[in-house]
Amino acid sequence: MKKVLVIGGGAAGMMAAVFAARGGREVHVFEKNEKLGKKLFITGKGRCNITNAGEMDTLFTSVVSNSKFLYSAFYGFTNEQTITFFEELGVPVKIERGNRVFPVSDHSSDVIGALSREMNRLGVEVHLHAEVEKILTDRENPELIRGIRLKNGKEVAGDACIVATGGISYPSTGSTGDGLRFAEELGLKVTELFPALVPMEVKEWYAKELQGLSLRNVTAAIYDGKKKLYEEFGEMLFTHYGVSGPIIISASSSVGKKLKEKELRLCIDLKPALTQEQLDQRILRDFEENRNKQFKNSVDRLFPAKLKPIMIELSGISPEKKVNEISKEDRIRFVKLIKEFPMTLTGLRSYKEAIITKGGVSVKEINPGTMESKKIKGLYFIGEVLDLDALTGGFNLQIAWSTAAAAGNAV
Secondary structure (H helix, E strand, C coil), X not given: CCEEXXXXXXXXXXXXXXXXXXXXXXXXXXXXXXXXXXXXXXXXXXXXXXXXXXCHHHHHHCEEECHHHHHHHHHHCXXXXXXXXXXXCCXXXXXXXXXXXXXXXXXXXXXXXXXXXXXXXCCCEEECCCCEEEEEECCCCCCEEEEEEECCCCEEECCEEEECCCCCCCHHHCCCCHHHHHHHHCCCCECCCEEECCCEEECCCHHHHCCCCEEEEEEEEEEECCEEEEEEEEEEEECCCEEECHXXXXXXXXXXXXXXXXXXXXXXXXXXXXXXHHHHHHHHHHHHHCCCCXXXXXXXXXXXXXXXXXXXXXXXXXXXXXXXXXCHHHHHHHHHHHHCEEEEEEEECCCXXXXXXXXXXXHHHECCCCCEECCCECEEECHHHECCEECCCCHHHHHHHHHHHHHHHHC
């Protein structure tokens, strides 16, 4: 019986172990933590966004890096098959806004539990506190896998090795780049790494003043000079260091590389439902109603309380000025400020706060149908250790499940 060694007991590792064991292989999972699925446990704020129920086209367009590589994997194990897989293991699911799929229970532990029970049923041997130090190749034929060496010095022989060690984000969950090191030691190319799906830092003093304020139904656009790099409508959040929230976190995957080179301009449209002309008319009406009030007392209905003093200061209009004394030029400038609230992005937060890692083992090194290394027979890479990343919404986990199924079926 073929012996398969899986390094990493996260989402991809557990799924690969299940498929390999269903195929009649002897499977061993080596996990350096004290339990399985440590990162899976915190994903989707602890609810576990299992996959996305959108059309296949949506899956591909939501993958930021190397979507073409995933063609075989995504069609080989689809999002629908993922849903069926978990429902058959006793995890009923529900579909929420944006086609995001969650367990009905809202507990990520149910997903981990289902995978653990299935591995157990199939006779997969799980080794906890088992950190792998090195992947061993055949002495006579270095293009052939012969096993692994653990940190305690013990060697384990195997016919195939599946690397499912994740990236380098959330290092507290054990993602410390082991698989990337294994790949480099074995002569495989690893692309440049960036934190992805991560909050961003800004230069302006007022970010700190707005800390904790959440804005719904706004549009964020990011520019390099006059060139627009990204635009998205939704929810965002101000923090003590800058900006976060869904639309900002998704933006980080698109602009992270550019942000490493230079500062970028963030423009927030606080009233995207209104055109500039409609907003001007609305403000004219407000001003008309409050014509004898001071400017600072006439904008209460436009902004949340925390944002109001900042908007007044940035408007350049004296807070004490009577509304009926405000010039058309000042008003137009105020409208522009609401439509293009300005901030300067200076950088990404660290891997500690990044949901995923952008970059990884180059997909040019990997067979897209099986996830096997083109150089070394019996060596497979799956999940986040590969140079694959997607937007939020369940797409990154679908990459894990699909690449794991491909490798598990192929070994």
